[in-house]
Amino acid sequence: MMLFKLSLKNIQKSVKDYAIYFFTLILGVAIFYVFNAIDSQTVMMNVSKSTYDIIKLMNNMLAGVSVFVSFILGLLIIYASRFLIKRRKKEFGIYLTLGMSKRKISFILFIETLVIGIISLIVGLVIGFILSQFMSMLVANMFEADITRFQFIFSMSACIKCLIYFGLMYLLVMIFNAVNISKCKLIDLLHGHKHSERIKLKNPIFCTIIFIVFATVLGVAYYLVTGGVEKLQNANQILIPMVMGVVSTFFIFWSLSGLLLRIFTNMKKVYYKGLNSFILRQFSSKINTTVFSMTIICLMLFVTICVLSSSLSIKNSMTSNLEELAPVDVQLTKIIATDIDKPDIIADYDLSIKETLKKNDYDIDEKLKDVIEFNIYEDVTVTLGRMLGDSFAEVSTKYKYLGYEKLERIIKISDYNKIAKLYGNEQYQLNENEYMIVADFNSMIEIRNEALKRNQPLVISHVSYYPKYQECQIGFIEISSNHINDGIIIVPDSAVVDLNIGYKGLLANYVKTAKEERSKFDLELRDVVDKIWDNTSLISINTKLEIAEASIGLGGLVTFIGLYLGIIFLISSAAILALKELSESSDNKERFRMLRKIGTDEKMIHQALFRQIAIFFMFPLVIAIIHSIFGIMFCNTILETFGNDQLLPSIIMTAVFIVIIYGGYFLITYVCSKNIIKDR
Amino acid sequence: MKENILKISQIEKYYGTRSSLTKAIDNISFEVDKGEFVAIMGASGSGKTTLLNVISTIDKVTSGHIYVAGEDITKLKGNHLNKFRREELGFIFQDFNLLDTLTAYENIALALSIQNIDIKEIDQRIKRVTEDLDIKNVLKKYPYQMSGGQKQRVAAARAIITNPKLVLADEPTGALDSKSSKMLLERFHYLNQELTATILMVTHDAFTASYASRVIFIKDGKIFNEINKGNSSRKEFFDQIIDVVTLLGGDLNDAL
Numbered sequence: 001m002m003l004f005k006l007s008l009k010n011i012q013k014s015v016k017d018y019a020i021y022f023f024t025l026i027l028g029v030a031i032f033y034v035f036n037a038i039d040s041q042t043v044m045m046n047v048s049k050s051t052y053d054i055i056k057l058m059n060n061m062l063a064g065v066s067v068f069v070s071f072i073l074g075l076l077i078i079y080a081s082r083f084l085i086k087r088r089k090k091e092f093g094i095y096l097t098l099g100m101s102k103r104k105i106s107f108i109l110f111i112e113t114l115v116i117g118i119i120s121l122i123v124g125l126v127i128g129f130i131l132s133q134f135m136s137m138l139v140a141n142m143f144e145a146d147i148t149r150f151q152f153i154f155s156m157s158a159c160i161k162c163l164i165y166f167g168l169m170y171l172l173v174m175i176f177n178a179v180n181i182s183k184c185k186l187i188d189l190l191h192g193h194k195h196s197e198r199i200k201l202k203n204p205i206f207c208t209i210i211f212i213v214f215a216t217v218l219g220v221a222y223y224l225v226t227g228g229v230e231k232l233q234n235a236n237q238i239l240i241p242m243v244m245g246v247v248s249t250f251f252i253f254w255s256l257s258g259l260l261l262r263i264f265t266n267m268k269k270v271y272y273k274g275l276n277s278f279i280l281r282q283f284s285s286k287i288n289t290t291v292f293s294m295t296i297i298c299l300m301l302f303v304t305i306c307v308l309s310s311s312l313s314i315k316n317s318m319t320s321n322l323e324e325l326a327p328v329d330v331q332l333t334k335i336i337a338t339d340i341d342k343p344d345i346i347a348d349y350d351l352s353i354k355e356t357l358k359k360n361d362y363d364i365d366e367k368l369k370d371v372i373e374f375n376i377y378e379d380v381t382v383t384l385g386r387m388l389g390d391s392f393a394e395v396s397t398k399y400k401y402l403g404y405e406k407l408e409r410i411i412k413i414s415d416y417n418k419i420a421k422l423y424g425n426e427q428y429q430l431n432e433n434e435y436m437i438v439a440d441f442n443s444m445i446e447i448r449n450e451a452l453k454r455n456q457p458l459v460i461s462h463v464s465y466y467p468k469y470q471e472c473q474i475g476f477i478e479i480s481s482n483h484i485n486d487g488i489i490i491v492p493d494s495a496v497v498d499l500n501i502g503y504k505g506l507l508a509n510y511v512k513t514a515k516e517e518r519s520k521f522d523l524e525l526r527d528v529v530d531k532i533w534d535n536t537s538l539i540s541i542n543t544k545l546e547i548a549e550a551s552i553g554l555g556g557l558v559t560f561i562g563l564y565l566g567i568i569f570l571i572s573s574a575a576i577l578a579l580k581e582l583s584e585s586s587d588n589k590e591r592f593r594m595l596r597k598i599g600t601d602e603k604m605i606h607q608a609l610f611r612q613i614a615i616f617f618m619f620p621l622v623i624a625i626i627h628s629i630f631g632i633m634f635c636n637t638i639l640e641t642f643g644n645d646q647l648l649p650s651i652i653m654t655a656v657f658i659v660i661i662y663g664g665y666f667l668i669t670y671v672c673s674k675n676i677i678k679d680r
Numbered sequence: 681m682k683e684n685i686l687k688i689s690q691i692e693k694y695y696g697t698r699s700s701l702t703k704a705i706d707n708i709s710f711e712v713d714k715g716e717f718v719a720i721m722g723a724s725g726s727g728k729t730t731l732l733n734v735i736s737t738i739d740k741v742t743s744g745h746i747y748v749a750g751e752d753i754t755k756l757k758g759n760h761l762n763k764f765r766r767e768e769l770g771f772i773f774q775d776f777n778l779l780d781t782l783t784a785y786e787n788i789a790l791a792l793s794i795q796n797i798d799i800k801e802i803d804q805r806i807k808r809v810t811e812d813l814d815i816k817n818v819l820k821k822y823p824y825q826m827s828g829g830q831k832q833r834v835a836a837a838r839a840i841i842t843n844p845k846l847v848l849a850d851e852p853t854g855a856l857d858s859k860s861s862k863m864l865l866e867r868f869h870y871l872n873q874e875l876t877a878t879i880l881m882v883t884h885d886a887f888t889a890s891y892a893s894r895v896i897f898i899k900d901g902k903i904f905n906e907i908n909k910g911n912s913s914r915k916e917f918f919d920q921i922i923d924v925v926t927l928l929g930g931d932l933n934d935a936l
Contacts, residue, residue: 272789272799281781594777597738598838599766600794601759 003104007111014088019672020582020665021080022120024575027661028073029124031571033162034132035062035564037155041136051143054553058560065561066165069568074169076572081113081173083579085180089188096186106178113177117170125162129154142556204262211255214248221245225634249623250295257284257291275600275608282588282612290580294620300573301624301662302631304566305654309628310635311562312650314555322551326479326544327423328370329518330525332357332506333478335538344536353506356537362528367521368508372422374415374477377499378407379460382489388447389456395447402447409502410460411477412493422507425475428468428490435465435491438475444486445472458489461498465491477505479542481551518545570657573620574665581616581669585676592677609673617666621658684750685845685878686712686735691744693730693901704730705741706901712846717872717879719892721925727901728882729850735880736769736848737761749845766794770839770847774854776831778823784834785819791838809837812875813867829860833867840877847871849881853888865891886925890918897924904928 011018039059085092095105133152221244261284264271271277332353340346348356352373357364364371385392385404396404416438417427428436435458439445449471458465476485510521522543529541592605632647693705704727712718722728733739735746737753746753748768756764770791771777778787785806792802810816813833818826826834832852839847849868853861869891871877881892889895891914897904905924909917 268799268803272793272802274793274796275790277782277786277793278779278790281779281786285781591779591781594779595790595794596762597736597765597771597773597777598791598794599762599764599769601762603759604794 003108004111007108007115010091010108011112011115014084018084018116020575020578020668021084022116023665023668024076024080024571025116025120026124026127027571028076028568029121029162029166030128030131031564031567032066032069032073032165033125033128033155033158034135035560036066036161037128037132037153037158038062038135038139038560040153040155040157041132041139051549051553054550054557055139055143058553058557061557061561062564065564066161069564070165070169072568072572074172076575077169077173078176079576080579081177082180083583085109085177086583089184092181092184093186102182102184106181109177109181110174113170113174117166121163121166125159128158128162132158139556139560142559143552204258207255207258207262210251211259214251214255217244218248218252221248222630226630226637245627246295246299249298249627250291252623253291253294253298253619260284275595275604278591278595279608279611279615282591282608283615286584286616293576293580297573297577298620298624298627300569301621301658302627304569304573305624305628305658306631306635307562307569308566308654308657309632309647309650311558311566312653313647314558321483322481322544322548325476325481325483326547328479328507329509329544330368330507330522331479331542332508332525332529333540333542334504334506335540336501336503337538338500340538342535345534345538348537349501353504353539356532356539357528360528360532360536362525364508367511367524369511370422371506371508372418374411374419374505374507375496376477376488376502376505377410377412377496378502379410379499380407382408382410382458382460384408384487387456387458387489388451390454391447391450395450399447407502408487408489410489410491410496410499412496413490414493416475416477416488416490419477419507420475426473428473430468430490430492432492432494433463433465434468435489435495436468437472437487437489438485439472439487440474440476440483440485441487442483448472448487458491460491460495463495465495479507479544479547481547515545518543522546566654567657567661570661571665574662577617577620578665578669581613582672582676585673588673589677605677606674609677610670613666613670613673617662617669621662683714684711685714685716685748686880687747688735689745689747691734691741691746693727693734693739694742703901705734707744708898708901708903709744710896710903710906712878712880714878715872715876716894717868717892718881719889719895720880720882720898721884721886721889721895721921722898722904723884723928726898728884728898731898732848732850732880732882735846736771737765766791767842768845770842770844772832772835772839772847772849772852774851776823776828776835776855778831778835778838780823783820783822784815784826784830787823787834788819788838788841791842795842805841806837809841812870813837827860828856829863832856832860832864836864836867836871840871840875845878847877847879849879851883851885852881853883853885858887861885861888886918886921889921890914895921895924897928899928 038055039062092105095108096102132155136153221241224241224244225238261280264276264280271280334348334353334356336349351359354364354371354373383404384402384406385396387408388395388404392404396402413428413430419425420427430436437448437452439448452467452472453470455466458467472487475488476483477488478485510518512518512521522545525543526541529539532539588609592609595605595608632651636647688711689709691705691708692703695702695704706727708727708731720728720731730739734741735748735753737756741754744754748764751764753761753764778784779790782790788806788809789802792805793799806819810819813836815830815833815837818830818834821830823831823834832855836852839849852868853864856864865888868879868881872879872893879892881888883889893909894906895909896906905927907917907920907924912920
């Protein structure tokens, strides 16, 4: 009982030291709860089945990610508790000299962990509960579900999950603490804080060389992921610039700390002004010992920034692309396959899609409007490889796995113009010996433009056609959620006379515009198509609503997982920094007391402390931001098919997250340090 | 007429509550003139460190007044206190109190740079003072690379570089071996004689005290005795101090 009281008193007494620990635990619990509660939040929502499936998938993925997250949080909590034990070495030393056994000390720590654990769980769950209400609004907004009946939901399953995961973590911490204490020697406990620091001065020339070498390595890595990104042929090769980046980050921190100090010491006017020399030395003495953790933090911040801004922008552009890329309600496609021997299907080839539907009792005129039918032609001599002409050799070494044998899709100009008119896209004119290509997938446009620039002829039935334009025109035929049209050849109507039809298409809008009605039409049409598929016809269906749901779902999924990981990474790195800074504060306390004794103003001291912590927080952030500029550019290239073009709002969102979480940790660290160095 | 640098008038310092009162300083008054080198001796618990703390404004008196160059420092508050400390006083501590992250040069410079003095001026003054204290060759070193004597001379340089009205030294030889102590005290003597620095030093060591021109003995918070060196040699003065210490008895004897 005595020990229990002692533990409680200890917590009360050192509540200021524990502030960061508490803050981190509570945030961890809250976020863990919020993301695991999405499950129950979405049950109440009024969403279609396909959306619901995606949300379910998302929840499963979030559950998986949670395991990883709990692993990170566990490490963080162990790190934090180690820091707290370090700070209290002397206290434990006194207990030991008084004759308390190590087991009893472990017991005190056990009680403390238990109490802190319970409090942080309760507070965290309450905050998580409040936040998750906002989260459900966000989820509803993202999946475009209408919250017809908003209500407060407490997710029991998420709560239990929190209890189990965090209970396990706290148990680990307790075991860890016990081991830690049992290994301690009394002499180290009592004099643990008196190890005087040795400052290894770095050779400036050596530093400069290291800096230049690794700045160059970093530059090359940057180039590899941006300018030279085409040279990356498979996923494994991305490892090279990544390793280069990690290694050079470490050495840049190592050398820069020495170099910056050297530069500032030589700027005597600045260096010997107020407490500047003190601040800089504080910084450099610490960075000497913490280059490694700085590197880790910098890289974590880098991942955070990239993940947050990319995932947020995917969501943004996915929704904005839809209106543009799926301008009509439904597209039907009838494939004309040559290797089928079912007589019904072969007979059906000659019918238009309209006729097939009518034959199957679907009343097109009653239900569809703006109907357009078109044919896509193929010719065995017209492949992507052939169309590339002289540039084929060059392109094929660069991109090995492009389908060069694939037959090109050919459409006659009158069909294309009909579609373009319906879509509101630009219409074109072609002369008898001309052809053109429309596409909207950037990488393919670049490849094709090479051939078009060389005036690559197209030969159909012994007639040659030449490109009307030196580059691809922007356009598409099939409705989709992304820019995935890799090129359709448009030729004069007369050119297709002898060509085979690859597939037939039908585009239309429903006669009703309300979302529920359209959804009903979707189901009806899909029923018809599914019934005849592979029996009498090969018609497939693609609808605007389905595309929208799939892409919104995918966007939402990526966004939530990105948010989850990003925030956890951000918390972890900020917490490590804060703890590191605070663990120095006992040494700092001595130093600031000396400054006071020689008559430094409180204002000056606070300013020095603020700058010191600010530099410590900003240094990894600045390098992480520089990394991120290139990292985001790289993500942009990879995610090009998703139409990653709205970066600014998501970067602003990311900045907001960083300012709130990282800035919050910075402020708490400053306030806590100020308290620790306060003269008593 | 000698100029009065420090005037202490009837100060008292109490600790504890009304029921259990400890009088750390019990009605002490004395004066220190410009250019004097005064040592305050006493056993541990005699109140000598408290006395130094209230003079250096680190602690506050319960009653009485302390005047430094005519200004009543018991009335100072907040940043005026800091300003007073940084411009009028110089400190030397038993455990040196050098910043371990800074070189000797930077440690000394800091005392001036917090007064926003130009670097050219700082550099000149450091050159002068380090010659006087014979520490030119350690300026680029860090505290952990220096001997105790060197550290204390660096601390002394930091204390006097601001041209303070009064230098306060708290057991400056407490952590030094006898050779370093002697060297430091000779430098104190030099600073006092050649640069007319006014020094007030607290010590329990008779040898250290014998370098002063006047020794004030404190026992149980009161002035017990006071002796002047006058024209006697340092050896004679040392013997006189020992006599008083013997008279004082107690644990100060043990400390010898």
